[in-house]
Amino acid sequence: MNVYLRIGDNRTFALKRAVLLYEDGSRAFATLHEIQHRSNEAPYLCAGQTVTSGFLETLAKGLGASMAAEVLPDHVLARTPDLIAWWSRARPRLMFFGDGNTETKVLNGKMYPHPALVFMIQGRELFVRALAENCRPSANTRLYNAPYWNTDAHGRVCLGSMRVPDETGITSLSAWENRCIGGVQALRVDPKCWQRLRKRTRSPTTLEPNPAPVKPLPQQD
Known part of the structure; x- marks a missing residue:
């Protein structure tokens, strides 16, 4: 079996230990086995110990799943x-739009209430x-679809060629x-909508509800 890893550095990995998973329906446990190497022969597993x-x-740190204390x-x-979630208060924000027509160009680089x-x-x-x-949401706060066209039904932002941290x-x-917010947005509504918003000090409160509360965060497909 050939395995290819891209880790961005030159390293030599040696087989040291193996984890065996045992399952019975919805229950499972794991054992950790040292690897015994023999000259000119295939390595074999030593007696197992319960995984601690x-x-x-240690395994999580090696896989990059460690998290600094903050x-x-x-x-x-x-x-x-694996994730971090936060909220941001309503306020005016700078926006740019990707449609190159004349009506859209005058909207670019303006502040709009969000x-x-x-x-x-x-x-x-x-x-x-x-x-x-x-205000700060709780675990049962109802979420709504954000007013951005560069998102899908799950609220996932299409980053495209956008440079992210x-x-x-x-x-x-x-x-x-x-x-x-500051990236280029696709404009799929009448530009007059954003022209009217620019004259407001607050974002409209008529929003389309999304049934998912904060607690069950979206999972990767």
Whole structure:
């Protein structure tokens, strides 16, 4: 069996240990086995030991799933090694549009009122939803479709060629947020809609509800 890994560096890996998983319906356990190497013969498994939490922590760090200790500010809603979710208050934001017609060009680089938003980074994907009220959401708060056309039905932002931060830590959240809102938006509605919005100080409160609350965060396909 040939296995190819791209890790961005020159390293030599040697087979040291193996984890065996045993399953019975919905229940499972794992054993850890040392590898015994013999000259000119295939390696074999030594007697197994129960997998410990210490080994799992070491394995997670080796797989890049470790997470540095951080003080979580009030706007962060959830944090795991795989995702981070936060909310942002309603406020005017700078916007740019991708349609090159004359009506659209005059909309570029202007400030528009936006509702309160919930963002989530999962892996290298960015999701966004809107809030009806300008306050920190709870686990059961109803989310709404955000007013951006560069998102799909799950709230996933189409990043395209957009440059996003390399990090997904607390200090990079504002940069992710700015890339989402400040990036070029596809304009699929009458430009007069945005012209009217530009004259407002607050975003409209008539929003299309999304049935998913904050708690069951979207999962990768």
